[in-house]
Amino acid sequence: MFLSLSLVAGRNNLKLILGTAALGIGILLILLFYIIRKLSLSESRVFWKNRSESYQNVENILKNYECFSPKRYTYSDIKKMTNSFRVKLGQGGFGCVFKGTLENGVLVAVKVLKGLKGSGEEFINEVVAISRTSHVNIVTLLGFCFEGRNRALIYEFMPNGSLERFIYDRNSTFRQLGRETLYQIAVGISRGLEYLHRGCNMRILHFDIKPHNVLLDEDFCPKISDFGLAKLCPQKESIISLLGTRGTAGYIAPEVFCRSFGGVSHKSDVYSYGMMILEMVGGRKNIDDGVDQTTELCFPHWIYKRLELDEELRLQGNVNEEANESARKMIIVGLWCIQTDPSHRPAMSKVVEMLEGSPESLQIPPKPFLSSPSRSPAESSTTHFITMCD
Known part of the structure; x- marks a missing residue:
């Protein structure tokens, strides 16, 4: 009898302990849920406040530039x-x-x-x-x-889309453009960049010159587009401050991602332009994921070698002396534009002059030692930067 009563009392005590523990855990969970919810609401308020402030900032800037805006x-x-x-x-x-x-x-x-x-x-x-x-x-x-x-x-609306569609060998549409058309496109882009650098009351640095951002109208007249990374600066300022790296791998000037190469300026656009017109002449990308990674050549070195040996660059279209002359001018100008030291690159006004002048007056630039890197199979296509060429 006594043992039976003790067992009953023990069970009751165990139930009491378990009940108390369950109540305590329940209270803790409620408190935890309350704290998390409160923090979440606080973060949400901050997020929406920041978002609202960002929208308001944009709205204010648009109003300030209302006289310029379309x-x-x-x-x-x-x-x-x-x-x-x-x-x-x-x-x-x-x-x-x-x-x-x-x-x-x-x-x-x-x-x-x-x-x-x-x-x-x-x-x-x-x-x-x-x-x-x-x-x-x-x-x-x-x-x-x-x-x-x-x-x-x-x-x-630009009916012919982007230049990228027409300049690489693997694109069948490339056959529509002869060397002379490519040359005229290169000249047009150089005039557009010269205007951005010198023709506006504020110098506009584009920072993303590449074939994808050059659009072609029905007559294949090129037009520079996509100013999302652009930066405005006074005409008198040659060097600008820039936080971080901006642009597309393969077209980014060395000084943009490593200031030890020099100051960031309009010459950074010149580098991108030079790499682009070398692609136009070579008919291939300077960084190409489809190339065998064990045999990939340094692109400007490949171009320079053919310039030295006066070799054919395997361009499509009719071959004649005038077209060969235009291609040679584009190569020489492109190689000058991608010089590592920004001070050795020509301004876009000089680029226009070189392209429209006589090829006999052009000097062959020093051999480039910076370009797209060799890649190991493990590397991602998004990690391309500039490395030394042999």
């Missing part, structure tokens, strides 16, 4: 002109580009941006920087949309 459209206008985004022209990290039509029947390209990054610098650059320009070799911004989370840029 027409502003609502998001419903954008949907209407693109027929609810029916025809997609292209896609990138920024978002998508759709074909559109204005009320007057003019065809346009509508660039719909994914989101407002950071302080909205890229969107502001596109609207403010390009709105200051007016040149036959600079794409025209016809309007923009900044409404809540929706942002879009309306450009003139």
Whole structure:
């Protein structure tokens, strides 16, 4: 009897202990949930506050530049002109580009941006920087949309798309462009860059010159586009301060990612231009993921070697003396533009002069010792930087 009572009392005590423990754990869980929720709400408020401030900052800047800015459209206008985004022209990290039509029947390209990054610098650059320009070799911004989370840029429509489609051997469309057409495109791009560097009241540094960002109209007249990474600076300033690296691997000047090579300036665009016209002549990318990594040649070294040996560069199109002369000029100018020391590169005004002048007056530059690197199979295609060439 006594043992039975003791067992009952023991079970009751165990139940009491377990109940108390369960109650304590429940209270702790409730407190933990409350703390997490409170922190989450606090972070959310900070996030939305920062986001709201970013939008307001962009709005304020747009108002300050209202006299320079093109027409502003609502998001419903954008949907209407693109027929609810029916025809997609292209896609990138920024978002998508759709074909559109204005009320007057003019065809346009509508660039719909994914989101407002950071302080909205890229969107502001596109609207403010390009709105200051007016040149036959600079794409025209016809309007923009900044409404809540929706942002879009309306450009003139370029029926032939980007230069990238026409300059690499693996693209069948390359056969449509002869050497002389490529040469005229190179000259047009150089004039557009010269205008950005010298023709505006504020010098505009593009920082992302590459074939993808050069658009071609129906007559293959080139127009520089995509000013998302651009930087405005006074004409008198030759060197600018730049936080971090900007641009696309393969076209980034050495000083942009390593200041020991020199100061960042308009000469950084010159480097990108030089690498691009060497690609146009060579018919291949300076960084090509499709090339066998064990036999990949240093691209400018490959170009320079053929210049020294006066070898054919395997370009498509009709071969004649005038076309060969144009190609040779592009090679020499391109090699001058990619000199490691920025002070050894010509200004874009000199580049135009060299391209339009006599080839006999051009001196062959020193052999380049910087270019795209050799890669090991384990390396990612996004980790290309500049290395020494033998």
